[in-house]
Amino acid sequence: MRRNLSIMGYDHAPEGHGEYLYENVRVPVSNIILGEGRAFEIAQGRLGPGRIHHCMRLIGQTERAYELALIRCVNPKKKPRGKLIGEFDSNIERIASMRLELDSMRLVVLNAADVMDTLGNKAGRYAIAQSKILVPIQAAKIIDECMQLYGGQGLTQHTPLPEMWTYARFVRVADGPDAAHRHQVGRDQLKGAKEFVERHEEYRRRNKELIQQWGVEDTHIDGDMI
Numbered sequence: 001m002r003r004n005l006s007i008m009g010y011d012h013a014p015e016g017h018g019e020y021l022y023e024n025v026r027v028p029v030s031n032i033i034l035g036e037g038r039a040f041e042i043a044q045g046r047l048g049p050g051r052i053h054h055c056m057r058l059i060g061q062t063e064r065a066y067e068l069a070l071i072r073c074v075n076p077k078k079k080p081r082g083k084l085i086g087e088f089d090s091n092i093e094r095i096a097s098m099r100l101e102l103d104s105m106r107l108v109v110l111n112a113a114d115v116m117d118t119l120g121n122k123a124g125r126y127a128i129a130q131s132k133i134l135v136p137i138q139a140a141k142i143i144d145e146c147m148q149l150y151g152g153q154g155l156t157q158h159t160p161l162p163e164m165w166t167y168a169r170f171v172r173v174a175d176g177p178d179a180a181h182r183h184q185v186g187r188d189q190l191k192g193a194k195e196f197v198e199r200h201e202e203y204r205r206r207n208k209e210l211i212q213q214w215g216v217e218d219t220h221i222d223g224d225m226i
Contacts, residue, residue: 008166047175048121048128054171055109055135059102061164062139066098068159069146085149094149098142104136126188129181136180140168 002019073086112127131219143165147154154161
């Protein structure tokens, strides 16, 4: 082990992250799990559940951050300009937006979990990738808003908010960066584009039938799918 590594200033004790150097490493045959040359297959099998676990943890900690924001909003000791922080219109709207975003995150992850349970991890790769893209970004945004409600104190160790935000940002790289998951989601969506072409051709065919049936003017531009 060369050294311990911190992640954005946090050492993640007691497990942490380290920099290791492997030289002349040999694995006994009895220690091989699935088969020679199949390590990547094992890793991929674990990554789907691992990614959704990150999202589940993020929702939990974002809920906690949201609770801290609500506590701040009704704290009678904090009355700028004689009003509770939660009595300002901008903060009322901020609280509402955070609740809506949190609930939408939860639904996306629940959908991914359901697909994995019913169809398996491979079939759920799109829903898993969707969760892994959306949840860390949204969690960091919500936690950032909670930090705003705490002002300068929200940036210090007086609250867990900075470490929460750091974890959310870290997860955008852990178990695969955003770009890799976006590529998968976009690629999967484009695979279904031909089906939509055929569907819209059928819409157009039916549209022509109705135009002839009812004797109305066809305003459709030739060659235009829409």
